[in-house]
Amino acid sequence: MNNTQTKGYVGRFAPSPTGKLHIGSLLTAVASFLDARHHQGRWLVRMEDLDPPREVAGAADAILRTLEHFGLYWDGEVVYQSRRHDLYQAALSRLQQNHQVYPCYCSRKTVLTEARGQGIDGAIYSGHCAQAKPAETPDKIPAWRIRVPDQMIAFTDAVVSGQQQNLARQVGDFVLRRADGFWAYQLAVVVDDAEQGVNHVVRGQDLLLSTPRQIYLQQQLGYTVPMYAHLPLLTNALGQKWSKQTHAPALNEAQREALLRQVLRYLGLGEAPAVDHVSELLLWATGQWQMPKTGCLSIITTDV
Ligand SMILES: [Zn+2]
Numbered sequence: 412m413n414n415t416q417t418k419g420y421v422g423r424f425a426p427s428p429t430g431k432l433h434i435g436s437l438l439t440a441v442a443s444f445l446d447a448r449h450h451q452g453r454w455l456v457r458m459e460d461l462d463p464p465r466e467v468a469g470a471a472d473a474i475l476r477t478l479e480h481f482g483l484y485w486d487g488e489v490v491y492q493s494r495r496h497d498l499y500q501a502a503l504s505r506l507q508q509n510h511q512v513y514p515c516y517c518s519r520k521t522v523l524t525e526a527r528g529q530g531i532d533g534a535i536y537s538g539h540c541a542q543a544k545p546a547e548t549p550d551k552i553p554a555w556r557i558r559v560p561d562q563m564i565a566f567t568d569a570v571v572s573g574q575q576q577n578l579a580r581q582v583g584d585f586v587l588r589r590a591d592g593f594w595a596y597q598l599a600v601v602v603d604d605a606e607q608g609v610n611h612v613v614r615g616q617d618l619l620l621s622t623p624r625q626i627y628l629q630q631q632l633g634y635t636v637p638m639y640a641h642l643p644l645l646t647n648a649l650g651q652k653w654s655k656q657t658h659a660p661a662l663n664e665a666q667r668e669a670l671l672r673q674v675l676r677y678l679g680l681g682e683a684p685a686v687d688h689v690s691e692l693l694l695w696a697t698g699q700w701q702m703p704k705t706g707c708l709s710i711i712t713t714d715v
Pocket of ligand 1: 540
């Protein structure tokens, strides 16, 4: 269970199959691919399909075909989070045995009305159920929350440098398993990165504020903390992150060379030379690769 592998770079791209890839997700995929290949590392693909109501039938396969179309070939088998329930349950059981987690029977309404302030991710949970005795709990399925410490969690990000967060004051005890039975992203991503030996995480800055929670979980589960690099987000003309919700257009695969050149420019690699085939662009970029350095939460506006 405890993965102590530190030799050899292992990176990953972990999309949610909620729609087709767009320019923002292509940027993340290309950057994590180039960072892995530049370091002669392995590059894994993991489908984060933990939230069926948000998923779109066929999206996972469409994402994989698009990656191949752009020459972004991954190593090993694609991992699907929806098939890894036992791994997440084993991690939760370890935390249960150590009394680091507790069942929470609060409704969403209770959480909101009893909140002890607004945190980075909404209302900060009051801790109502942290002291509750099992006899007091009603006959329903609880969520499971982890107790968090009143201390700073700090890490150095390869893009945005020093980061720190106090989980008790800015986040509160957070959910690992939801009352509807679904696994929370924070637990699944930590278990998967450790189980897959991932030691370099390159992803978008929308996940920067989740990272201290993940580091805390890694520490509690005895996992090695990976290196993190959080890339600037591509936004539309309204300053919104490109996503399904902001109607990011699907990539036009007939334009793949132009799109790839554009992504390489966004990543600070400049103008790529003329090539006969798109795969040569990635080879060139692998040689040129340097992780972009930017200010915290910087954005790039694009009308693609
Ligand atoms: Zn509760």
